[in-house]
Amino acid sequence: MTALAALIRRDLRIALRVGGGALIGVLFFLTVVVLMPFAVGPDLALLTRLGPAILWLGALLASLLTLDRLFMADHEDGSLDLITMSRTPLELACAAKALAHWLAAGLPLVVATPVLGLLLNLDMVATAAVALTLLAGTPALTFTGMIGAALAVTLHRGGLLMAVLVLPLSIPVLIFGVAASQAAITGPLSFGAPFSILCALSLVSLVIGPFAAAASLKHGLD
């Protein structure tokens, strides 16, 4: 337990200090959202309608891009070998790393959502709904994306290939995240049903993600 806590503390510290790049994800999120009005036009009514979808897509891409480094930096300086050889089960270590990554890179996206909601002319309820769904959904993105990150480090390939592999797996999260936000804003469906499914998806990925990532690390590293 102390080993896992130490791992989380270490990852958080590395992510937040110079060269960690945890907040670059937020910057990317902001840039994507700012680009949208240039693509669809500065029509505020349209932006309000598309708002939740734009925010969700931005958060999806931002969390995908930051995941690239989840295992890569540790692999380069050799600490990943120490983690795999340590007595802590690799699955738990992977889960701890993903949790630290979510705290450093996923949570800031949720915090930034209200500000970006202002840019997209979302009202209070809509902004709160999107922020809440992102809070419930981004863990699923981190934990499924972790599988891609583990594959990336064992194959020495990152970038586009991992995006192509991981993005189809995140379709359910996107569907239910946007559906729950839309349900809260316009109805007619209840907010509860899609939101609970979104939470369920997060919980499932919490279980599957560490196991799959640990399996690919165990079989892939040499």
Next chain:
Amino acid sequence: MSLIDLANPTRFLALSARVLPWLAAATVILLAIGLYQSAYAPDDYQQGATVKIMFIHVPNAWLSMFVWGVMSVASLGTLVWRHPLADVAAKAAAPIGASFTFLALLTGSLWGRPMWGTYWEWDARLTSVLILFLMYLGLMALWRAVEDPSRAARAAAVLTLVGALNLPIIKFSVDWWNTLHQPASVMRMGGSTLDKAFLIPLLVMAIAFTLLFVTLHLAAMRNEILRRRVRSLQMMQASQKAA
């Protein structure tokens, strides 16, 4: 004769060389019977002759999912039992599965044009088959991205199994998404109340396509084994030259 006996590639090559002609012959005969029966199947009272697309479309759609199942079993073989031929089987199946999925999408869209008036509809089934196609392509890209086949095999095995777990979730969520956006605009055949005149040719075609897959898969596995032998011979030659 158990699965472990096949672990020797040479024995597998010898056995598959003996089986392959019979399999190919059975495939051709069944395909001929199936095509003949479906060509002479009665026209549907509503859809006319276009209903014959079904005899090609449904077997392709069935195989698009079946092949992922075969790849999942092969991936288990790679990760759990370390069977030497399992990753060959998984690698050889991916392009075939992608082709079946593509044909299912293509025939479906050609069928959709006269029936629904559009080539593409964001219908739940079409969408989830499209996602399946994307996942096949991603898997093939993964196989192509890494030179060392055994390293690529383990990564692809993990991804295949994760995909197998995720496919039902994706299917379910796309169904949900679809009913949310456009309630029941798609006309469907009468479900399982298919008339016998259609059912028998369809079953024959399904069996014929499955045999076709088995034949193609065995042949592709043989090719893959030979390709790997060529590769290792070339590497040996190169290292001898270097020395």
